[in-house]
Amino acid sequence: MNLKDKSVILHDMSLRDGMHAKRHQISLEQMVNIATGLDAAGMPLIEVTHGDGLGGASLNYGFPAHSDEEYLSAVIPKMQQAKVSALLLPGIGTVDHLRMAKDLGVSSIRVATHCTEADVSEQHIGLSAKLGLDTVGFLMMAHMVSAEKLLEQAKLMEAYGANCIYCTDSAGYMLPDEVSQKIGLLRAELGSHIEIGFHGHHNLAMGVANSLAAIEAGAKRIDGSVAGLGAGAGNTPLEVLVAVLERMGATHGIDLYKIMDVAEDLVVPMMDQPIRVDRDALTLGYAGVYSSFLLFAKRAEARHGVSARDILVELGKRGTVGGQEDMIEDLALDMASQRKLS
Amino acid sequence: MSQKIKAAIIGPGNIGTDLLYKALRSEQIEPVLMIGVDPNSEGLKRAAALGLQICAEGVQGALAQVRQLGVQIAFDATSAYAHKGNCELLTPLGVTMVDLTPAAIGPFCVPPVNLNALNPAQLDNVNMVTCGGQATIPMVSAVSQVQKVSYAEIIATVSSRSVGPGTRQNIDEFTRTTASAVESVGGADKGKAIIIINPAEPPLIMRDTVHCLCADTPDQQAITQSVLAMLEKVQAYVPGYRLKNGPVFDGNKVSIYLEVEGRGDFLPHYAGNLDIMTAAALHTAELIAKYKQA
Numbered sequence: 001m002n003l004k005d006k007s008v009i010l011h012d013m014s015l016r017d018g019m020h021a022k023r024h025q026i027s028l029e030q031m032v033n034i035a036t037g038l039d040a041a042g043m044p045l046i047e048v049t050h051g052d053g054l055g056g057a058s059l060n061y062g063f064p065a066h067s068d069e070e071y072l073s074a075v076i077p078k079m080q081q082a083k084v085s086a087l088l089l090p091g092i093g094t095v096d097h098l099r100m101a102k103d104l105g106v107s108s109i110r111v112a113t114h115c116t117e118a119d120v121s122e123q124h125i126g127l128s129a130k131l132g133l134d135t136v137g138f139l140m141m142a143h144m145v146s147a148e149k150l151l152e153q154a155k156l157m158e159a160y161g162a163n164c165i166y167c168t169d170s171a172g173y174m175l176p177d178e179v180s181q182k183i184g185l186l187r188a189e190l191g192s193h194i195e196i197g198f199h200g201h202h203n204l205a206m207g208v209a210n211s212l213a214a215i216e217a218g219a220k221r222i223d224g225s226v227a228g229l230g231a232g233a234g235n236t237p238l239e240v241l242v243a244v245l246e247r248m249g250a251t252h253g254i255d256l257y258k259i260m261d262v263a264e265d266l267v268v269p270m271m272d273q274p275i276r277v278d279r280d281a282l283t284l285g286y287a288g289v290y291s292s293f294l295l296f297a298k299r300a301e302a303r304h305g306v307s308a309r310d311i312l313v314e315l316g317k318r319g320t321v322g323g324q325e326d327m328i329e330d331l332a333l334d335m336a337s338q339r340k341l342s
Numbered sequence: 343m344s345q346k347i348k349a350a351i352i353g354p355g356n357i358g359t360d361l362l363y364k365a366l367r368s369e370q371i372e373p374v375l376m377i378g379v380d381p382n383s384e385g386l387k388r389a390a391a392l393g394l395q396i397c398a399e400g401v402q403g404a405l406a407q408v409r410q411l412g413v414q415i416a417f418d419a420t421s422a423y424a425h426k427g428n429c430e431l432l433t434p435l436g437v438t439m440v441d442l443t444p445a446a447i448g449p450f451c452v453p454p455v456n457l458n459a460l461n462p463a464q465l466d467n468v469n470m471v472t473c474g475g476q477a478t479i480p481m482v483s484a485v486s487q488v489q490k491v492s493y494a495e496i497i498a499t500v501s502s503r504s505v506g507p508g509t510r511q512n513i514d515e516f517t518r519t520t521a522s523a524v525e526s527v528g529g530a531d532k533g534k535a536i537i538i539i540n541p542a543e544p545p546l547i548m549r550d551t552v553h554c555l556c557a558d559t560p561d562q563q564a565i566t567q568s569v570l571a572m573l574e575k576v577q578a579y580v581p582g583y584r585l586k587n588g589p590v591f592d593g594n595k596v597s598i599y600l601e602v603e604g605r606g607d608f609l610p611h612y613a614g615n616l617d618i619m620t621a622a623a624l625h626t627a628e629l630i631a632k633y634k635q636a
Contacts, residue, residue, distance in 0.1 A: 058534055059495050059553040059595065091537040094514040116541040117502060119510045319542030326497045326551035330599040333587040 001216055004249035009221045011045040011197075012038050012238060014267060015075070016087055018229035019051035020292040021275060024064035028074045034266050035075045038226060039082040041258035043238075045108060045221075047085045048075050051231065051292060052323070053112065054086050054101055055093035060326050061292075069100060076105040083107040087138070089323065090120045095127050102131050111157075112138035112168070114321045115145050118153035122160045129161030136197065137162035140322050143173040143288055147185040154186055164195040164221060169210065170322055172203030172232055172285040176213035187218030197221035200236045202228055203285025205277055207236030208244055215250065226259060227267035232291030233281035239263045280308045287316030296325050300332035310335065346372035347631035348412050350437075352401060352428055353419035354378040354385025356506075356609055357442060361417055361620040362389060363607035368624060370631040374411045377404045401428045408435060414634055415627050418443055421508055422515075429467060438630055439467040440623050444515050450523045452476060453625045454575040455483040463633040468626060471523045472516050473615035474498030474535060474550065476622045477583070481552040481598045482528030484572035485589075488564045490557040494530035496520065499538040501545035504613035513537065530554065548602040548614035549586070556594045565589055565596055579625040580618050581605060 015031055035046050049068050050056030057063050064071075068086070076084050085108035086101040098109055109128040111121045121137060128135040137157030142150055154165045167182045174182075179198065186196050198214035200207040200223070211222045224241050228234030239259045245252045277285075280298060284291055289312050297308035297315075311332055320327055349371050351358045358376065365373040376389035381398035390396045395411065397404035408416075416432050417440045418425045425445035432439060441448060448467030451457055452475065460468065470476065478496035485491055498520075509516060517535045524533030540546050569589050576583045582603030590597040604610065604617030 058536065059493075059555070060497050060536060060551070090513045091517065091539065094517055096514075114539065114541065117510075117539050119507070120513045120539065122511055123514060318546070319540065321538065321540050321542075323536070323538045324499060324540070326599070327499070327549070329590070329597070330549075330551070330587050333590070333599070 001212060003212065003215055003245070005251060006215055007220070007251040008215055008245060009044055010238060010242070010252055010254060011047065011085065011221055011223045012043050013047055013223050013225040013235045014227065014229040016047035016049050016051060017231055017235050018225055019064065020231035020295070021229055021234065022270070022272060023295065024051055024062045026065065028066055028070060030270055031071055032074050032078055034226070034262060035082070036078055037262035037266055038259070039079050041262060042254045043082050043259070044253065045085055046082050047087060047110070048072055049086045053089045053093050054097035068097070069104065072101060072104040072106060085110055087112055088124055089113070090124055092323065095124060098124060098127055102133060106133070108134035108136060110136040110138045110166070111162070112140050115139040115142045115150055115153060118156040121157060125157055125160035125162050129163070134164070135162050136164040136166060138166045138168055138199070140168045140170045141290065142167045142182060143169060143171060143178065147182045150182055151185050151189050154190060158190055158194055163193065164197055165190060166197035166199055166221070167214070168199040169201055170290050171288045172201030172206065172291060173288040174210055175204070175206060176209050179210045179213040180217045183214045183217035183219050195220040197223065199223035201230065201285070201291045202233040202236060203277060203281050203291065205233070208241050211236050211241055212244065227263035228275045229267050229271065230275070230291070232284045232294050233277040234275040280312060283309045283312045287313050289316045289320065290322045292322070293325065293328060296328045300328050304332045304336040306332050306335045306339070345635070346370060347414050347634050348372050348374045349415040349417065349627060350375040350377055350404070350408060350413045351417045351419065352377045354383050354389060355419065357616060357620060358417070358419040359385050359388060360608040360616065361419060361623060362392065362394070364620055364624050366392065368628060370628040370635070371415065371624065375404065375407055375413060377401055401431045405431060405435070408432065408437065413437055415440060415630060417623055417627065433466050438465055440627050441467060441469045442619055442623050444472070444519055445469065446519065450527050451626055452479045452483070452523070452527050453579070453622055453629065454480050454572065456527050457626055457629055462630045465630060470619055470623050470626070471527070472520045473500070473548070473619050474516065474537060475520045475523045476618045477548065477550045477600060477602050477615070478552045479523055479528040480572045480576050481569060481600065482524055482530055482554060484568040485554045485556070485565055485596055486529030488561055488568050491530040491554045492557045493532045493555040494524050494528055495534040495536070495553045496524060497536045497538065497551040498615070499540055499546070499549045500615045501548070501612050502539050502541035503545050504548070504615055505539050545610070545612040547612045550600040550602065552598040552600070554596045556596060558594070560591055560594060560596050562591050569598060580621045582614055582617070
């Protein structure tokens, strides 16, 4: 694989996707310290919000330690060069949240939908583009559809005004060939002014390999997370990806030692549990299940004595999509009562 | 049985047609007129075949028929924008509007919760909130009738096939309207609504989760009784409304897991979200009709 002189924009997820792994309890001080460290390491884009995006604060997904407003207000003024992005899932967040984020200095809005439901994003993508923000269409659970279907949905987002489209492997299910095929088709068929992005999860330990495949196939933006802090077995660990890109001669603009230090000195010490491919995280990747279900399934196991792995496999069979966390408790209750009967 | 109250349906699409099928079974309502804007519409043809008068020139073109047939109730299954105009034309004729659009010109109505309090004899316009609202607000109310609910959150999961282009283009309207009615009708101090669209095949049946945070320790027995009583009230007009799990008590949190299967009149069984809207609209109209007959 030849990535020499390919230019890549890395986007850190530790302060958004990482919120899932921290049950949305990252402190303002931790946010600012990590963001400042990433900024100094040259990270061009840093995402900051509740794990489920703007407006995600809820009983369903978890109330965060601080509001999106508080996190964004704390982090953005401290940035020297890094731009801050915010995620928004239509159906959870609204255009009111989007306006709030813009007023607080967010430069990039990423509007996320399930990979077949792009048409719910028209008002949010349209407004973000109209406000002059970097506007990203983020197609989640992209493993569930063909490359052609993904392209059809991407074109909707392009038409609404997105300037960047992501193929998002929310379940960490994809293998490199699939990434190459999907990114390749998006790159070939979307306008040349549209950037293509890839967001991976490390549930099958494919985060780095998939990211390389994406870059080779034409992706310009790659999401990852310092020390991998993210849902499931985490996101593509950025310090590892940076080292690999360095060896391959790709251009990324990140200081490798500085990002290694952010990972080791700031992020790893604050983890509630090791971010690793344990059997439940592996099940997510193997069964194609949304990564943020991990801790919910573990809690349901503890409460109802039903195996988290069995819950996750069943959720995969039922075609559950991102945001259906309420299904986990409901299903665990069903499984527990069935077991009593049998 | 006294004479049925005559009704018009505006909008011969899926919702209007499903509503028509239900209304044809009603003891209180007689659907007599279907109003559309496209003479080639399948829905208009279907309504004509079922014995209704039809009009393909919108409400403006149907005013003579409305007068001549003695229409007293009109269901509006068009759009928020069209509803405003329809309302301006029909309200002066004394027609009560049952609004299935998000226009919300009239007060929100979740029939087992607040219809009686809305003074049905005097109402000229009621709004049916949203599908998620119809499915969940009865349960928020069931809890808030027992004790103070400081926060209520509902999550509605619906099949992709059952979500039309209007809802998709303005999904924020769903979350805002539902959250607002969780407060004003459900009785929670603060409300939040989340909608998830799932494309699984075969399509999943609508499911809804209701979480309430009580201000004090929940009275488990009283809340459980209230939830079961409300379940029966909703099942009276939506037979496929089911309590799957709960109420589950966790500290001050009360969680209720629901499933809504449609009757399959015109819409498929999985589209409980659409069924509960048409069923609630007809149920509302039937209660209003009783006052009109009296």
